[in-house]
Amino acid sequence: MGTLPQRTRRVRAARAVSAIALWLGLLALPSVLCLLFPGPLSTESLRQHYPMPFIRGLIQGGIFVAIVLAIISLALKGQRTRGGIALVLAMCALALGGGDAQPVEHAFDAPLIGLDFLLLDLFALCLIFVPLERWLGRRQKVLRAGWHVDLAHFAASHVAIGVIALLSVAPAHLLFSWVLESEFRDWVASLHPVLQFVLVVLTVEFANYWVHRAFHRVPWLWRLHAVHHSSREMDWLAGSRLHLGDILITRAAGFVPVFVLGFEQGPIYAYVLLISFHAVLIHANARIEFGWLDRVLTSPKFHHWHHADKPEALDKNFAVLVPLWDDLFGTALRTRQWPQSYGLIDGEMPESWAAQFVHPFRRAARAKPEPTPQAQAVVGPPGFEPGTKGL
Ligand SMILES: [Zn+2]
């Protein structure tokens, strides 16, 4: 008789403890991010009035209580998932510096919502690419199937541009802040801007090449990246079909060499400007070939093969800007033909932004055999020349 109320009480206690732990964890992590990045995350007029020693003590105390309660919930049956999430949040907050976290030097200082940039970028890209694709592209409707999904991806990545930028610089700051005082960074910053630009291109592209390969190899990364490969028609807007997690991981990896080597801002901005335009161009429905320059700069044809739904194109042409790393590591595919069709070889993708956003996290998507291209045999048709010898 007495066991049921006792069990009920225990379940209720576990629920309450885990809920408090989770809420404290959810509050602690953004609070520490505010300490690290006060510029974009807190209001300047209010900031001057905060009693900082008290606030820092409150955050540190909250993290400590969250950890203790999370451990208690893990020990109690019933609410272990909540307890686990709370523990991860609190430990992340602690790892980022907890209540003692200091503002990050040279922190990102741009506005968090980029609505104005979205509209300007969309207008400029339409102006350039719609006529270009009518002139040089294969016959295809401007408003082809799935355009509205890609437009939603375009809008989401632009609206969240500040948040993405903020989060993508955090890992480098967190892991490599010890290099800030190194003389090597000063030496790199003293190099000629053109040389710095070349080094930015090579090092960022190297990082992104390997991250892109990892996206194709590691099952949970592939679930994010499969969204990008689900476009069935290529055009300037198709390149925007990227899961926000994909964008975030790629940018975070690309920022590491920039941060560690300490380039000046000019060469970095030049690279960002170039890659922003080039990433759109290589997806465009424009039959542009670069000839000999194709060894130096990726062409639309080079990247279109990355999206082809043919077995011979699997795990090929990972580069976005320079094909050098594909050539060196044997993943370049060049051929005279253009691909005829695009998309996922295996697996399906829902056709709305929200459904694509949650798709990688759905149980069904996880349970299905992974459509990782690496897992499939790469067989070319007779006469097809994979590798760098094709052209
Ligand atoms: Zn890919």
Ligand SMILES: [Zn+2]
């Ligand atoms: Zn692409």
